[in-house]
Amino acid sequence: MIITGRxxxxxxxxxxxxxxxxxxxxxxxxDEDIESLRIAEGSFLYMRQLRKPFFKIESHNYIIKGxxxxxxxxxxxxxxxxxEVDKLIGALS
Amino acid sequence: MSLVYLNNAAxxxxxxxxxxxxxxxxxxxxxxxxxRSAGILDDGDVFTECRQRIGHIIGTAEADRIFFSSGATESxxxxxxxxxxxxxxxITTVTEHNxxxxxxxxxxxxxxxxxxxxxxxxxxxxxxxxxxxxxxGRTKALVLNHCSNVNGTIQDAGAFGEIAAxxxxxxxxxxxxxxxxxxxxxxxxxxxxxxxxGHKSMLGLQGTGGYYIRSGIPFQPMRYGGTxxxxxxxxxxxxxxxxxxxxxxxxxxAALSEAAGYILDTGIENIADREHSIREYTKERLEAIPGVxxxxxxxxxxxxxxxxxxxxxxxxxxxxxxxxxEIVTRAGLMCAPLIHKYIGSGDNGTxxxxxxxxxxxxxxxxxxxxLREIHDNNG
Numbered sequence: 001m002i003i004t005g006r007x008x009x010x011x012x013x014x015x016x017x018x019x020x021x022x023x024x025x026x027x028x029x030x031d032e033d034i035e036s037l038r039i040a041e042g043s044f045l046y047m048r049q050l051r052k053p054f055f056k057i058e059s060h061n062y063i064i065k066g067x068x069x070x071x072x073x074x075x076x077x078x079x080x081x082x083x084e085v086d087k088l089i090g091a092l093s
Numbered sequence: 094m095s096l097v098y099l100n101n102a103a104x105x106x107x108x109x110x111x112x113x114x115x116x117x118x119x120x121x122x123x124x125x126x127x128x129r130s131a132g133i134l135d136d137g138d139v140f141t142e143c144r145q146r147i148g149h150i151i152g153t154a155e156a157d158r159i160f161f162s163s164g165a166t167e168s169x170x171x172x173x174x175x176x177x178x179x180x181x182x183x184i185t186t187v188t189e190h191n192x193x194x195x196x197x198x199x200x201x202x203x204x205x206x207x208x209x210x211x212x213x214x215x216x217x218x219x220x221x222x223x224x225x226x227x228x229x230g231r232t233k234a235l236v237l238n239h240c241s242n243v244n245g246t247i248q249d250a251g252a253f254g255e256i257a258a259x260x261x262x263x264x265x266x267x268x269x270x271x272x273x274x275x276x277x278x279x280x281x282x283x284x285x286x287x288x289x290x291g292h293k294s295m296l297g298l299q300g301t302g303g304y305y306i307r308s309g310i311p312f313q314p315m316r317y318g319g320t321x322x323x324x325x326x327x328x329x330x331x332x333x334x335x336x337x338x339x340x341x342x343x344x345x346x347a348a349l350s351e352a353a354g355y356i357l358d359t360g361i362e363n364i365a366d367r368e369h370s371i372r373e374y375t376k377e378r379l380e381a382i383p384g385v386x387x388x389x390x391x392x393x394x395x396x397x398x399x400x401x402x403x404x405x406x407x408x409x410x411x412x413x414x415x416x417x418x419e420i421v422t423r424a425g426l427m428c429a430p431l432i433h434k435y436i437g438s439g440d441n442g443t444x445x446x447x448x449x450x451x452x453x454x455x456x457x458x459x460x461x462x463x464l465r466e467i468h469d470n471n472g
Binding site for chain 2: 047050051052053054056065066067070074
């Protein structure tokens with residue numbers, strides 16, 4: 001997975017009190033990409049039976065979620081732990 | 094696959110064709126040298142026309158007491174500041190939007206905290222609870238959310254208005270979710286002030302809206318500035334104020350007037366009936382899906398349904414609907430943070446599905462099929 005950028009999500013309100021970013025990828029997310037995100041700690045949900053499968057990794061301080069085939073995933077993070085975004089991007093690079 | 098838009102309680106989409114047409118035409122119109130460059134010479138006084146149409150929609154004969162603003166939030170701030178009442182003298186409800194709650198808890202000139210009336214599990218506020226508080230003699234104003242943006246419950250505004258009048262209490266009605274899609278009778282209900290927005294069921298543009306203040310109520314402007322009238326005047330010592338200061342959103346108001354005309358031509362009762370039918374159809378379809386729970390609402394309710402899921406948070410469910418099925422809803426607390434503990438939706442809020450008069454049953458079928466598929470495939 002090659003990350004091309006990040007943008008502040010317009011939907012941060014859905015995770016009240018948290019910041020949210022859309023992490024942009026060069027190619028649509030594959031199963032392998034989703035698997036690679038599991039370097040982030042947390043519970044893992046993968047609804048692979050859906051028309052466009054949905055995944056979520058959830059820890060105390062952040063939630064990573066997205067849909068297979070989209071060229072981005074959402075990273076919602078508690079405001080005291082926004083460094084987790086850089087940590088994940090660094091680990092994936 | 095085309096997108097299904099079910100977030101009309103946030104902002105309505107699509108707009109009637111006549112509304113987008115007039116907005117573009119006004120954008121291209123040559124500004125006039127008079128009337129604050131509002132470009133109105135070719136079409137007559139669109140401001141007065143808009144006030145009159147909105148007067149019909151909100152049920153007041155005092156159309157000249159309707160003032161334009163950027164929307165309901167600015168309107169409510171203007172009302173609270175203009176009345177000069179402390180929060181401790183205000184009764185409001187737990188069903189309110191943050192456009193009411195945040196000004197009341199944060200405006201520097203509004204001291205203290207308001208009294209909050211609870212609601213039942215359907216979001217209904219009991220007028221008798223209001224009367225019990227009113228009897229204590231400490232209240233100067235009631236702020237009532239006419240239609241909940243969370244579950245659609247409509248309050249009995251007439252009953253509240255009667256009690257407010259009996260005890261000499263200003264009655265402020267927040268009609269943000271009702272104006273344009275539910276009959277409102279400001280005069281009959283003895284409403285003293287009413288806030289509305291232009292971009293929801295009024296079918297106008299974002300950044301438009303306004304408020305109504307009954308004549309005879311002492312009311313100071315929130316802002317002072319140019320008005321295009323009597324430029325020699327600097328002080329308002331006589332108490333005859335002007336409320337629309339600065340250059341007005343003439344294009345937005347022209348579009349709002351057109352939208353209001355569309356609503357009146359269609360008939361508010363017809364719009365309400367249409368949206369009620371869609372709501373009932375949606376409720377019936379979604380109630381049949383295991384794992385999906387409709388948040389209760391009163392029998393009298395607007396074009397909104399809130400739901401929660403057994404297996405997904407509202408945030409995740411709305412994300413899946415949007416990104417996997419191209420269905421736009423809204424998730425979370427919906428800027429109405431206090432109602433949720435009463436209606437059983439909790440800290441994560443709900444997924445809200447909200448309709449316009451242009452909604453089709455095909456849209457609802459798409460939603461129902463998506464929800465069924467999501468809940469049939471629980472990974």
